[in-house]
Amino acid sequence: MTTTPDSQVVLSVEDVTVDTRPKGKKPIVRNISFDVKEGETVCIVGESGSGKSVTSMAVMGLLPKDALQVTGGRIMLDGEDILKVTPARMRELRAASVAMVFQEPMTALNPVKTVGDQIDEVLRLHTKDSPAERKKKVLSMLDRVHLPDIERVYKSFPHELSGGQRQRIVIAMALILRPRLLLADEPTTALDVTTQKQILYLIKELQEQEKTAVVFVTHDFGVVSEIADRIVVMNRGDLVETGTRDEILTAPKKDYTRMLVSSVPSLIPRREPIAAQPKVLDVISLQKRYGKKGLLSDNTVLAAQDINFTVHKGEITGIIGESGSGKSTVARCVMRLTDPTEGSVVVNGRDIVPMNNLRDVRKQVQYIFQDPYRSLNPRRTIGQSLMEGLINYGMDEAEAKKRVGETLELVNMPASVMNRYPHQFSGGQRQRVAIARAVVMEPDLLIADEAVSALDVTVQAQVLKLLEDIRDNTGVSILFITHDLRVAAQICNTVVVMQKGKIVEHGAARDILANPQHAYTRALIDAAPAPDWDFQNFRPAAAAVAV
Amino acid sequence: MLSFVVKRVLSAVPVLFMVAVIVFMVLRLSPGDPAVMIAGPNATSEQLADLRESMGLNRPLLEQLLIWLGDIGRGDFGTSLVSGKPVTELVMDRLWPTLALSTSTIILAVAVALPLGVIAAWQQGKWLDRLVMAGSVVGFSVPVFIIGYVMILIFARKLGWFPVQGYKPLSAGFGEFASRLVLPSIALSFPYIALIARIVRTNVIEVMGEDYIRTARAKGQTERGVMTEHALRNAAVPIVTIIGVSIAMLISGVVVTESVFNIPGLGRLVLEAVLARDYTVIQAVILLFSTIYVFINLSVDLLYGLFDPRIRY
Structure with missing residues (x-):
């Protein structure tokens, strides 16, 4: 202080x-x-x-x-x-x-002006400095926010910088007049x-x-x-x-x-791995390359390579990584929303990569998306959205309706919400509906792609508990994709840590989070906010270890 | 930026080539023998054979195409089937009135629509906005020939401020030239003012809701500065697009206006050529219009890059 x-x-x-x-x-x-x-x-x-x-x-x-x-x-x-x-x-x-730094560095800067010009604007508006003095001040401010190669950054447009660099620009802009x-x-x-x-x-x-x-x-x-x-x-x-x-x-x-x-959520892992259960998902040497090789140039991006992991029945496996680590690519390959370049994805003993007809697989693997506001069709009632999949797979309407009602109760929503539309629900309720939408198909594997990232902490805690309850009641396996180590610590039995398209570490959550072997995992854990607080028990984490 | 310009300009070349080939093919594939059309119904088969020989119609199609492309390259579009005059001369005579009318119209339209749209956006939901939007509905709905005749009635017949009709080239003096363009330009610009003002308003309103506008205000920028330094350039891309489309629509729409105001431009030339089945003239005009469209598109593309650095690829 x-x-x-x-x-x-x-x-x-x-x-x-x-x-x-x-x-x-x-x-x-x-x-x-x-x-x-x-x-x-x-x-x-x-x-x-x-x-x-x-x-x-x-x-x-x-x-x-x-x-x-x-x-x-x-x-x-x-x-x-x-x-x-x-x-x-x-x-x-x-x-x-009084100056302000905003949430979204991606949109807080004017995309058609150079960042140097945008910081300069603050000086133009508030000082009588000459252009040369202003430029000197801007460059020295860029230096103070620790941007590399400040002359180049000065002339860059926002889209040429990373998210972190843009936020540094916004901070430079906010603090240049020493508010x-x-x-x-x-x-x-x-x-x-x-x-x-x-x-x-x-x-x-x-x-x-x-x-x-x-x-x-x-x-x-x-x-x-x-x-x-x-x-x-x-x-x-x-x-x-x-x-x-x-x-x-x-x-x-x-x-x-x-x-x-x-x-x-705290960074203290709470779950043990589950063994002695059949494999639901086995990913073998998976590779995904985006783009096509040209005659002369190679513009392809290797988004995932050499990916190997398994998920057992009733197990929750976390894929952890920062943006660009390839975690969503792996999830999309497992569902075959995108086709892997190489390797196998074995679901319940069958390799789905060479399959042309994915009808059976689609039912076995269901996806929960990140944004509950955009993953439900706003013009269809909850009931219509939830029954659609069942009816597509040949169930008659009355039975589908009954099943949807039961599933909604499983996610703690009354069956009567079937006649309502998505906009009538809060974000947390919508995510419950989205989970019900996936669970109603009785899949063997759920893929939850950042499914709680957009939610408030109290709602997040409820949804995490809900996912665990569903796992306990139905024996479904969950592939849980997240950037948040603390969330992973709450719910995952095993974790896979990814960086730049590769798996850097893989194993039981308690081993990896408590005792990371790879430098990147350690960096992630060090960077996670509040590694030393055990929030649930209102005490520093050291106390939890001592108990 | 330079490589962007070069790439865009080069990419227009194959498009122009394709346009030329298509225009050529359309005429060859249309029913009837050009020789029969030129020679008329009473020609003997010997005359027809001579004609085919002299026109090169009995050579292979590819060779004809190459010869034709070579002729075009030298600016030779053949002679009119009706008047016997060189097509190039006919078209060039008519090009200037049309260009003068289109240019003055689009400049007028943009000059009026841009401030109107910005004011409407700035006053969103207030009476000034409603007035502009209501005006734009009227401007868009009333056909050009009605606006044209009403304006002739008021400003030319009753008030006598402008000549009723016709066209004088710039060489006849600027006053003569300009006074005859005023009424048709205004009449023709109405729907474009309406269209462009609406697009400007919508896009400026959208941009004003962006986060970087809030950032600009947080910097202490004035409302005018927010609009001129941040909003307008970001709204520019769709506005430039619609202006480009307007120019293209305008050129194809001059046929009507030129008839109402009795201006001897390309619109009238096309009308006359189609009625007389003057194929060589039609061919040349189609090619000219297509070339103009290609250049409008090219200019719009280049302007995108100028306004938005993210589009310079």
Whole structure:
């Protein structure tokens, strides 16, 4: 912690209420108050719909004008109430006194301008520097955010940079005028864990140099446990609880906070491998090459090579890797959504790679996709979507309906939801429906491709439990693809770690996560936020090992 | 960027070649013997044979094609079957009025539609937006010949501000030339203003919802700066596309306008040639129109690359 008792308060949010325009039944954010001192990091934590992003946008004065407005309270920035200033003064304050880093580095930058020009724009707007001075400042800022080859980066367009590099650009843009307050809205959520760690470290480093006050909006308690000085917990527009990091993580006072913290998966593996069961899936020397070789040039990409692993009946096998590691390619090959270039995929003793008619296999292997908002047809009822597969495989409608009803109950949804449409459900409920859609076919193997990544932690914990219950009740095997080691630790019996299209390590979850052999696995584990917290038990992980 | 331009320009060459071959084949494959058409119904078989010999019609098809391509390469499109004049001369005479009319129309359309679309997007849902959108429905729905005749009635007959009809070349003086283009250009530009303004509005509204617009505001950029420095260039690609399509539609649509305003352009030439079955002229005009389309497409492609660095491949 870099604050002292006499550190100045930079931001003071006093009794702020944000309402829709025109006024709704209930304001979306109600009577929120908190302070942020210079050099301090305050994390606003909450699930989707908690109002955490709205609060940060209100501080920035960037609430969508025709939809939301602050209806009560004061937002004091260095003693100035930003709710009362003129639009011109607010524009002056932005970037100069209060800056923001956004969630999506892929879309936060203008795709048709060079990144150098976009950082330069901040200086053009707020300073009277000459072009040469501005360029010097931008280059030195690029250097401070540790970008390589800054002259080249200066002239690059956003699409020529990686996600982590773009987020560095956004941070450079936010901090070039040394603002007093930095608002970071989920700045690392879209990044791989190793990149996330670097970005968190970078923000911390720059914060310490300039004594910037930081408001960090996130849903990820792992991140919170690493960076927060103090935590503000929000739920559905209300402030639930505030306290120092250790107070909230070890001794939360409110039930909601307890539930939220205990839903956070820890890196402590919980499951043993399952042996002495027949093999459901056997992947042998699988290789996938994208693109075709030209006469002269070779533009192909080897997305997966030399992949060997097995999944036994009733086993949950995790494929872990960062984006681009080839984990989804392997999953798609197993389902033959894409054809492998070489190797065999043996499902229940039959190699499906040479098969032309995949009808039987499709029924045995079912897929759950990442995004529950896009994987259900919005114009069909839940019942129609769930019955379609059964009817395709020759079941009559009455029986299909009965089966769908039973399956919905298995995923803790009443059978009566069959007549409703996907938009009438929340993300978590939709993912349950998507799981029911897969399970209703009575497959032997479920492929869950980042199936819980888009969900809030509490919902994520419920869905993970649901998947395990289904496994226990039906004996289905699950191939669980994830980038999140903590999720894998919760649910997987065995794990396969992939990097750049190859398997680097493979074995029982407890061995690999507790005692990694390969350098890449170790790097992943080190980068995973909060490896040293056992959230379920409100204590540091060291205590769990001791028990 | 340079390699992108070179690649795009080179890729237009085979397209132009294919167009030429297709135009050639269409005429050879259409029913009837060109020699019979030229010589007329009373010609003897000897006359026909001579004609075939002199036109090269009894040589192999591939050789005819090569000869024809060579002629085109030198700018020789043969002679009109009706008037006996060289086709090149006929077409060039008519090309200028059409080019003048199309160019003035598209410049007018873009100059009016772009600000209208931006204003409508900026004032989305307010009365100014509704007014522009309602106007665009009218502009799109009323046929050009009705707008044309109404304008002739008001501005030429009643007010006498502009000549009623006709065309004078630029060599007759700019005033003479321009005054005769005003009414047809305005009449012709209505549907294009409506179309382009709508596309501009839709795309600007879409772009204004993007994350980088929020980033620009977070930097302290003014609303005007957000629009000019960030939104417009990102909305440019679909707008350029629709402008390109408009030019192509415009050129094929001049037939009607040229008739209403009695302008001796390509539209009229095609009309006359088709009615008189003047195949060599039709052939030349088809080839010319196709070439213009290819160049419009090429320009649109190049503009994509100019506006959006992600398209420079």
